[in-house]
Amino acid sequence: xxxxxxxxxxxxxxxxxxxxxxxxxxxxxxxxxxxxxxxxxxxxxxxxxxxxxxxxxxxxxxxxxxxxxxxxxxxxxxxxxxxxxxxxxxxxxxxxxxxxxxxxxxxxxxxxxx
Numbered sequence: 548x549x550x551x552x553x554x555x556x557x558x559x560x561x562x563x564x565x566x567x568x569x570x571x572x573x574x575x576x577x578x579x580x581x582x583x584x585x586x587x588x589x590x591x592x593x594x595x596x597x598x599x600x601x602x603x604x605x606x607x608x609x610x611x612x613x614x615x616x617x618x619x620x621x622x623x624x625x626x627x628x629x630x631x632x633x634x635x636x637x638x639x640x641x642x643x644x645x646x647x648x649x650x651x652x653x654x655x656x657x658x659x660x661x
Contacts, residue, residue, distance in 0.1 A: 560610065575625065
């Protein structure tokens with residue numbers, strides 16, 4: 548009984564990882580080609596191939612085998628290294644200084660109590 552519960556949990560984890568890999572594949576596909584070169588992060592085609600293979604492996608093979616684990620690593624590298632660099636290059640980051648003045652507070656400009 549316990550083994551079936553563990554397999555069920557693993558199958559849900561694998562499904563979630565597969566969906567996340569598919570979302571990252573779509574994210575990589577909608578980014579501009581020149582942004583990859585500007586961020587010095589290989590090529591768009593290479594990342595599309597890596598993420599497509601990772602997505603396919605996560606949906607086809609069991610998660611406890613070797614190849615899906617490599618696919619998960621590729622998705623993690625894209626998520627934590629390539630995607631933030633692309634967002635920085637294309638101006639899609641969520642920096643604290645997007646418009647407004649340095650004296651702006653959460654409810655508008657701060658005027659020093661005047």
